[in-house]
Amino acid sequence: MRRWLGLVALVVVALATAVLLGPAHVPLGELASSDIVRTLRVPRAILALLVGGSLAVAGASLQALVRNPLADPFLLGLSGGAGLGAVLAIALRLSGPWALPLAAFAGALGAMALVYRLGLAGGGGRGAQLDPRVLLLAGVAVGAFAGAITTAIVSLAEATDLRNAFLWLWGGLSGASWQTVLVVAVYIPVPLVVLYAAARPLDLLALGEEPATHLGADVEPLKRRVYVAASLLTAVAVAVSGVIGFVGLIVPHIARLVWGHRHRALFPAAFLGGGALLLFADTAARVAVAPRELPVGIVTALVGVPLFALLLRRWAGGVARP
């Protein structure tokens, strides 16, 4: 119970910091009436919480699915697809506030469908099985291919477009508005509930597909549900905030150290932890070089890589060995 209270407290502190700090100085007494706070900081903070949480849960579930604790939600090619969609939207100068997120979302879904199809061992017919190892390789391949096309487009683009595309690829929450918050808040509960319902069978899957079957799990439908739900979560995250790396990789690991590997506890812990991490990272991204802004993906990478190195050492040392 105490660790849950601690985690909730962390989220509250992260939210408070995100609302209080920013390039513009807003006196404490004017917080409630300030337009900057109401229309910029609060929706952006909520979006950071939702996106960070989604990425962490997607990461935790994909790690269980591909049975590899080093899986990241973007390892399965979604970032490549989303990046391609976004860069196309920028290059084609599609206008309107939703053009870029929709193009990125479409790109992510396209990559997801392609990876899924490639991951079905034995073709698409009846009896085809989703092979997590093939899924992983297909994700890398699709991501690399999309990345090549993206780079080709960027190399032909004009300087400002190039900079925009480049910044987008590193992730950022500056597009946050109450509308985006609403869309994301309505969207993510469905995949989150699907994943939470799969929490127990995912525990079994850690033993292997056959042992999980013997313990009563319907492994084939389970794998498909988890892959689609986790990808849909990642797709919406990338659509509204670009490619934010390491949240989906690091947070599940840290959550496992504290909450164990049972997904019933792991998912909520990862959601809150991922939300808190992205809130802190986004606040740092806004404040560090104010009035300019760093892409938040740079901050998560700067924090995430050393943490990751630390976890790898623990692993090698046998403390958290699998």
Next chain:
Amino acid sequence: MSDSTALLSAQRVTYRYPGGSSDALRDVSLEIRPGAFQAVLGPNGSGKTTLLRVALGLVTPSEGTADIAGRPAPAWSRRELAQVVGVVAQREDNLFPQRVRETVSLGRYPHLSLWGAEQPADRAAVTRALERCDALSLEDRWIWTLSGGEYQRVRLARALAQEPRLLVLDEPTASLDVRHEMQLFELVRALVDRHGLAVLMITHHVNLAARFADRVLLLADGRTAAEGAPGSVLTREMVERVFAWPVAIEPFDGRPQMIPLRQPKESA
């Protein structure tokens, strides 16, 4: 259900793996009743594990039928089946660190509702299973710290936590030393005698199967070579033919025991 219904019944099943050039299993029948210890013996590649897959409805035979507790195997949901049959598979992974009690409590999965929490009855079942496998003292250990014999007892406990009526073990004593082998066979025999469990065990141990099992099915090249009480199945002629090696068979404790002979010298 009456006691006379077979818990597991495979009738004249034939199965060929997709793309295989010959049948992995041909016209094999097997029936296990409550309270029976059935061993399946045979050389490598004789179809033992395939028979298990067919009997548990993991694959569909091209001919013949597989029933579990009087119902066709494919008609069972995996979850319902896991309430009746507990399986200790040949291999498993451990992706994330787990403690013994945690991994054994995974055996309660088929009894839990989708959203519900573990009940005191579930925890009691886990404790009971650990006790029966003499593993209660291990409950707080990390599983990677266990010896091979301890780990097999823990896996057996997980299958027992399912509270099954039939226990299926696929080569449970591979890579165990004599003491742990004997402990495991004694344990399985006690589960049959004391708790009325039915057991289907695939094993390479001709002698231990002969001493502990009630019935033996001997497979060769996917076909039934012999089936029945150990004394009638494990004759010298039969064992030599199936395993393609000269042996002597000596009675011990009223059961046949096999002694493999040295390579016969080239006769002049």
